Amino acid sequence: MNLQSPLIIVNFKTYLESTGARALELAKQAEKAAKETGVCIVVAPQFCDITKIAQTVEIPVFAQHLDAIYPGNSTGHILAETLKEAGATGTLINHSERQLRLSDIETTLTICQKQNLTSCVCANNPQVSAAIAALNPDITSMEPPELIGTGNSVSKAQPNIITDTARLVHQINPAMPLLCGAGISTAQDVFLALKLGTQGILVASGVVKAKDPYCVLEAFANAVNQTKSA
Numbered sequence: 136m137n138l139q140s141p142l143i144i145v146n147f148k149t150y151l152e153s154t155g156a157r158a159l160e161l162a163k164q165a166e167k168a169a170k171e172t173g174v175c176i177v178v179a180p181q182f183c184d185i186t187k188i189a190q191t192v193e194i195p196v197f198a199q200h201l202d203a204i205y206p207g208n209s210t211g212h213i214l215a216e217t218l219k220e221a222g223a224t225g226t227l228i229n230h231s232e233r234q235l236r237l238s239d240i241e242t243t244l245t246i247c248q249k250q251n252l253t254s255c256v257c258a259n260n261p262q263v264s265a266a267i268a269a270l271n272p273d274i275t276s277m278e279p280p281e282l283i284g285t286g287n288s289v290s291k292a293q294p295n296i297i298t299d300t301a302r303l304v305h306q307i308n309p310a311m312p313l314l315c316g317a318g319i320s321t322a323q324d325v326f327l328a329l330k331l332g333t334q335g336i337l338v339a340s341g342v343v344k345a346k347d348p349y350c351v352l353e354a355f356a357n358a359v360n361q362t363k364s365a
């Protein structure tokens with residue numbers, strides 16, 4: 136995996152603020168924050184926005200989902216080859232808003248390996264994160280679904296599940312970057328998430344719906360840098 140951790144992944148979801156022309160603008164702001172702080176920031180826009188964004192910015196672009204399918208007769212599905220050609224270098228898998236069966240997660244990981252796509256598999260709690268870690272994705276992200284989109288961060292509301300996840304996941308897969316997400320909206324949330332044992336964050340509304348997403352991302356990235364010296 137040629138990503139540098141700690142890292143920040145910004146999931147654009149399907150917010151209007153991160154759709155079409157606004158998605159491109161947001162990706163440019165993420166690129167600016169990444170260049171100015173030296174922190175790795177990845178953007179995960181909607182499928183139709185990937186090509187334009189990947190042609191414009193130099194930061195990594197991930198898809199939000201990949202289907203466990205091969206070229207052929209899978210109408211309406213997302214094919215790894217298409218993601219690659221569009222310019223994506225990785226993908227989220229099993230986000231809590233786009234869950235997959237365990238067998239399909241395993242197939243998507245095989246496909247990612249073959250296609251050289253970075254895989255970031257999401258899980259909803261420490262135990263599921265441990266099961267995912269055993270499948271050896273490039274990155275795992277733990278997000279308690281009940282905190283997603285609330286502005287009440289996992290790092291403040293449920294610090295114990297971050298430390299539990301880090302312990303379980305790194306027992307199984309010591310080198311794998313672990314991210315956490317849900318409700319992250321301040322630099323302090325980011326700082327705490329890293330201090331609790333993660334190697335980065337997965338964030339959406341705190342950035343996408345901010346008045347000034349660049350300022351928020353810059354503050355998040357500065358918090359990442361602070362943990363290196365703290």
Ligand code: G3P
Pocket residue numbers: 146230278282283284285286316317318319337338339340341
């Ligand atoms: O994928 C990121 C996510 O589900 C967290 O969303 O809006 O709580 O940052 P949010």
